[in-house]
Amino acid sequence: MPLNNYSLEERLVEPFRSIRWLAVTPLLKLFTFICLVLFLVFWWFERSMVFECWGGTLSRLTHLLELPWHVGIAQWPDPAHAYLAVPTLEIWIVPPSTWVWWSFVLGTGAVWMITGRLKQSFLPVRTAVRFLLMPLWITIVWFVVFPLKFNHTIEEWSRIYFLVSYGSVAILSIIWTFGVLWFPIPLFTKLLMSSLWIIYTLFGVPVLFFISCMLLNQTSLLLLPTFALGIVPLVQLGWFVAFYSIALSAGSKTR
Amino acid sequence: MNTFLLILSWYLYIFLTLLFIYFVRHFIFTLNRAFRSQGAMYLGIEDSRLPTVTIFVPAHNEEKVIADALNSLLKQDYPAHLYKIIPLNDRSTDRTKEIIDQFVLLHPGRIEAFHRNSGKAGKSAALKEACENIQTDIIIVFDADYIPAPKLLLNLVSPFVDPEVGSVMGRVVPLNSGRNLLTRILDLERSAGYQVDQQARMNMGLLPQYGGTVGGVRTQALKEIGGWDDSVLAEDTDVTMRMFLKGWMVVYQNFCECYEEVPENWQVRIKQVRRWARGHNQVFFKEIKNLLKYKQIRLIDKLDAILLLGIFMMGPLTFVGWGAAQVLYFAGYSKTSLLVSSLGAFIAFSSLGNFALFFEIGTAAFLDGYQKRIRLLPLGVLFFFVSMTTVARTFFGQLWDDYIMRKELTWDKTTRYRLTPMHRRKQ
Amino acid sequence: MSVVVFFLGLVMISLPFIPMLMEIVKKSDLSPLQISNQTLKDPRSVPDYVFWYLAHLLKVNGLIELKEKVSVSVSTMVGDSLLAIPAGIMTKLDVAAHTKVARVISAGKIILPDYSNHIQKILSLDSIQTGVENNLNEVHAHHLLTIGKKNKVIWWATAENVILQAEAHLPGKVQARKEIVFENGAQFHLLQGALIKSRINFESGSAENQELIKTPSTHIPHKLTISKNHTILDQVVFDGTLIVKGNLTLGKGSRVLGDLKVYGKLMVEEGAQIKGNVFSFGNIRFRGNNLVGGTLVTNRQLRMGPCTQVGFEDRKITVSAKSITIDGPFKVYGLLRAWKSGTITSSAL
Known part of the structure; x- marks a missing residue:
């Protein structure tokens, strides 16, 4: 006669297991929630401190490499309004010449063609590369149709870069609280991964900016939209998801 | 030209709002699944009068x-x-x-x-x-x-x-x-x-x-x-x-x-x-x-049903949105367009990776007890490209086939990999 | 120099991805997810053949030979010892008070005296009777299981018939192949039997009503959806399925001949009857003397007044709610499940 035999124990395991049953103390939840709120308040009101910290890393890097670059300040939304003052690198980059222009067209085309030769199992790589080439195509086509003066600068790039990083950290810290701190993961893992992510936020963000500037300096500002729409958000999210997944895999238990 | 740019900018704002709505939707779903009590209304119902x-x-x-x-x-x-x-x-x-x-x-x-x-x-x-x-x-x-x-x-x-x-x-x-x-x-x-x-x-x-x-x-x-x-x-x-x-x-x-x-x-x-x-x-x-x-x-x-139906629209919209952001930026239309869209790109990577927030995937894998497999999660961001490209191409192809060429539908079958019983015996 | 820094930067960016890359190469997690519901029969139900198999085992090689041929007293046995009493050697096992036994298997009747016997697993091929205030983890009797006053069944009890004498605390599951009879109030979680009832007998509704409600409908009942609160007046017969997206009150003696689904609270006045299944997202209250022919499910509280019957002898159903309170005599055919707490109040029984 018995058909189903779900009982209390089964509710605790499968299929109704939820984090609620997996015992994370309410006190810890409350504590971390307060921490999150405090962090977000800090992140907003003490933004100049964060930008200074990022700027400091940038200047140390330029000194270390003895590059003829200077760390400056870029105001947002425009030079007259100091609503947000993000660090920037004062480099003058030559606007793209015809030669640069054509080499970009050829280079983009060549990469596009080469990715077509990739094996079927590398399809995501091909798609990813081509996806990131799309902004480049648009840039090339735009300046073919409207051959205006190229008036974009590293300062603009620094505004975009640092403000995006700034916003994304705020968004991700919310997910980090609910997705890692509230989950039943060993405390050591939680602390380690949280501090690693914070280190990457404080030092990785300016390093990545520095690298992007080096690339733009060596090539051309034509790459700016590709960086802004593709590579930078991807890398920053990648760091986060990497730490997040390591933390989760440490806490996950076979059902 | 200005009208065109105005339309583009409106498109961008609407697209980013939509994207953000999807982001929040999946975030709420995940929080609900992880921390709220589970709907068990139909669990373990036994009735001796079974239907045919x-x-x-x-x-x-x-x-x-x-x-x-x-x-x-x-x-x-x-x-x-x-x-x-x-x-x-x-x-x-x-x-x-x-x-x-x-x-x-x-x-x-x-x-x-x-x-x-x-x-x-x-x-x-x-x-x-x-x-x-x-x-x-x-x-x-x-x-x-x-x-x-x-x-x-x-x-x-x-x-x-x-x-x-x-x-x-x-x-x-x-x-x-x-x-x-x-x-x-x-x-x-x-x-x-x-x-x-x-x-x-x-x-x-x-x-x-x-x-x-x-x-x-x-x-x-x-x-x-x-x-x-x-x-x-x-x-x-x-x-x-x-x-x-x-x-x-x-x-x-x-x-x-x-x-x-x-x-x-x-x-x-x-x-x-x-x-x-x-x-x-x-x-x-x-x-x-x-x-x-x-x-x-x-x-x-109603809103959820509309969002459910519209999820595959986000692919082509993302493509167009990113293009629009760039055009607006070059045209000097708005100083913030690329900035906002970059943040949008960030949210898009995270919320449409595998048509879900990675938070959602992580939580599911955690609940299911996949241990080390969760470490593959960053790859989901890479898979985003394939899904988005496929979905977008399908959408534009569909517009072409169904509404311009009026083609008849064809059914693509999914390939199977299992060995037949006969092959299994041979092994 | 700058090239070196450039590559160092790239290395820094890629450091967090190393565990992922290792996982791609190592492939440590390849097996598919184990899914539930895999087994054909529930592994934890004790079918008859288990009892007969055990009886056979006991006959052939009694695990412990006991010299005395009559009743045996066991006192203070602690630990993971298995006490097996072969059939033929003894017919009755008395366990002394304050005993802790890991497992007891007996071919004969087992009688547990009063007070705090902690027994992990107790299995009788005949019947089991427990005294007052015992803690039982698992009890299986082949025939009759009588659970005495203030006993606690922590995990699982099965028998052909179960009698719950008074104030039993049943956080586990009680299954009977035939009847579960409550002689007094109890706390329960999951009860399953052909019939779950109180000792007091009653007839729910007139014989004519019973017949009408019992006969299976030959037509598909029409469906009516009401989008606000609603009241069905006394003695009204509604022939069809009713869906109310608000609260519903069923008047005295009224009848619904189809299914009933209520989004809000459901109040069933005295003597009202429902032929089909009842679903509610809110609380359900039966005033008493009610009859429900089908499954009864709510997300919230269910309160059943005296002389309420759910299901029939030929239709086993499920009564499932977050918390269930039963006042007075009742009959449930099938399964009675309270997800959080179930109470049978003692005052009315």
């Missing part, structure tokens, strides 16, 4: 898998006189017909063959034709690659004691998940889709989706909505929507788990995504008007 059931097994060239499916369906823990299995052989050119006929001979009265050699191709057309003379209370559909556990049928049927339930859906679990990187990632994706997304919608009283397999419909409800529609590719989404619009409920049963096969190579995966996207978009265009007009539901239900 017809199980359809649509099959098109399924010689590798159909025997396993039929065998496990015959072993269901359900009174044998109350259910009948009907394999729908849709113009198979391999041994499928032969295998089905053998089963019919071996189990007279329990399996009834339905062979099709003419008429419209595709699952929905086959189901429509086969359902014409069905007298049973419930219709359950299993794809031919599914291996249902013995209790599954009973648990799938139990919610139908609720007079409002028109359709029920179980959970799909990949069997070949360990084959390669693709299958391992797809396993995570399926996990998120069912363990978190569907279950959260069930918890919150929103609309879970009937997925066309490991699920079923009430015959009366199906008749009321006018049966299967053979003009759409995604008959499951179509039925979900039409049931919703007629006031029938769709129930998701998280513990009704069933193994299936997921694509093992990229072409097949892309074909599958293309079929889903196409079918989904078709239903979107078909039902969006009715959905907007439909008044007898909560606003939140």
Whole structure:
């Protein structure tokens, strides 16, 4: 006669297991929630401190490499309004010449063609590369149709870069609280991964900016939209998801 | 020119708002699944008056898998006189017909063959034709690659004691998940889709989706909505929507788990995504008007249903949105356009990676107890490119085919990988 | 120099991805997810053949040979010892008070005296009777299981018939192949039996009503959806399925001949009857002397007044709610499940 035999124990395991049953103390939840709120308040009101910290890393890097670059300040939304003052690198980059222009067209085309030769199992790589080439195509086509003066600068790039990083950290810290701190993961893992992510936020963000500037300096500002729409958000999210997944895999238990 | 830029900027704002809504939606789903109590209303209902059931097994060239499916369906823990299995052989050119006929001979009265050699191709057309003379209370559909556990049928049927339930859906679990990187990632994706997304919608009283397999419909409800529609590719989404619009409920049963096969190579995966996207978009265009007009539901239900239908629209919208951001930036239209869109790109990567927030995938994998496999999660961001590109291409192709060229629909079958019983014996 | 820094930067960016890359190469997690519902029969139900198999085992090689041929007293046995009493050697096992036993299997009747016997697993091929205030983890009797006053069944009890004498605390599951009879109040979680009832007998509704409600309908009842609160007046018969997207009150002696689904609260006045299944997202209250023919499910509280019957002898159903309170005599055919707390109040029984 018995058909189903779900009982209390089964509710605790499968299929109704939820984090609620997996015992994370309410006190810890409350504590971390307060921490999150405090962090977000800090992140907003003490933004100049964060930008200074990022700027400091940038200047140390330029000194270390003895590059003829200077760390400056870029105001947002425009030079007259100091609503947000993000660090920037004062480099003058030559606007793209015809030669640069054509080499970009050829280079983009060549990469596009080469990715077509990739094996079927590398399809995501091909798609990813081509996806990131799309902004480049648009840039090339735009300046073919409207051959205006190229008036974009590293300062603009620094505004975009640092403000995006700034916003994304705020968004991700919310997910980090609910997705890692509230989950039943060993405390050591939680602390380690949280501090690693914070280190990457404080030092990785300016390093990545520095690298992007080096690339733009060596090539051309034509790459700016590709960086802004593709590579930078991807890398920053990648760091986060990497730490997040390591933390989760440490806490996950076979059902 | 200025008008054009103005339109573009408006488009960008609307797109980013939409993107943010999806982000928040999946975030809320995940929080609900992880920390709130779970909807268990239909768990463990036993009723000695069981309904009569017809199980359809649509099959098109399924010689590798159909025997396993039929065998496990015959072993269901359900009174044998109350259910009948009907394999729908849709113009198979391999041994499928032969295998089905053998089963019919071996189990007279329990399996009834339905062979099709003419008429419209595709699952929905086959189901429509086969359902014409069905007298049973419930219709359950299993794809031919599914291996249902013995209790599954009973648990799938139990919610139908609720007079409002028109359709029920179980959970799909990949069997070949360990084959390669693709299958391992797809396993995570399926996990998120069912363990978190569907279950959260069930918890919150929103609309879970009937997925066309490991699920079923009430015959009366199906008749009321006018049966299967053979003009759409995604008959499951179509039925979900039409049931919703007629006031029938769709129930998701998280513990009704069933193994299936997921694509093992990229072409097949892309074909599958293309079929889903196409079918989904078709239903979107078909039902969006009715959905907007439909008044007898909560606003939140309606919004969720619209978002559910529109998920495959986000691919092409993302493409256009990024293009628009760039054009606006170059035109000097707005100083902030690229800044805001970069943040948008960030949210897009995170929330549409595998059509879900990575938080959602992580939570599902955590609940399912995938330990080290969760570490593959950053790859989901890479998979974003494939999904987005496929979905966008499908959308534009669809516009071209359906509305400009007026082409007839074709049905792409998903390739199977399992060894046939004969091959297995040889090994 | 700058090239070196450039590559160092790239290395820094890629460091967090190393565990992922290792996982791609190592492939440590390849097996598919284990799914539930895999087994054909529930592994934890004790079918008859288990009892007969055990009896056979005991006959052939009694695990412990006991010299005395009559009743045996066991006192203070602690630990994971198995006490097996072969059939034929003894017919009755008395366990002394304050005993802790891991497992007891007996071919004969087992009698547990009063007070705090902690027994992990107790299995009798005949019947079991327990005294006052015992803690039992698992109890299986082949025939009759009589659970005495203030006993606690922590995990699982099965028998052909179960009698619950008074104030039993049943956080586990109680299954009977035939009847579960309550002689007094109890706390429960999951009860399953052909019939679950109180000792006091009653007839729910007139014979004519019973017949009408019992006969299966030959037509598909029409469906009516009401989008606000509703009241069905006294003595009204509604022939069809009713869906109310608000609260519903069923008047005295009224009848619904189809299913009933209520989004809000459901109040069933005295003597009202429902032929089909009842679903509610809110609380359900039966005033008393009610009859429900089908399954009864709610997300919230269910309160059943005196002389309420759910299901029939030929239709086993499920009564499932977050919390259930039963006042007075009742009959449930099938399964009675309270997800959080179930109470049978003692005052009315």
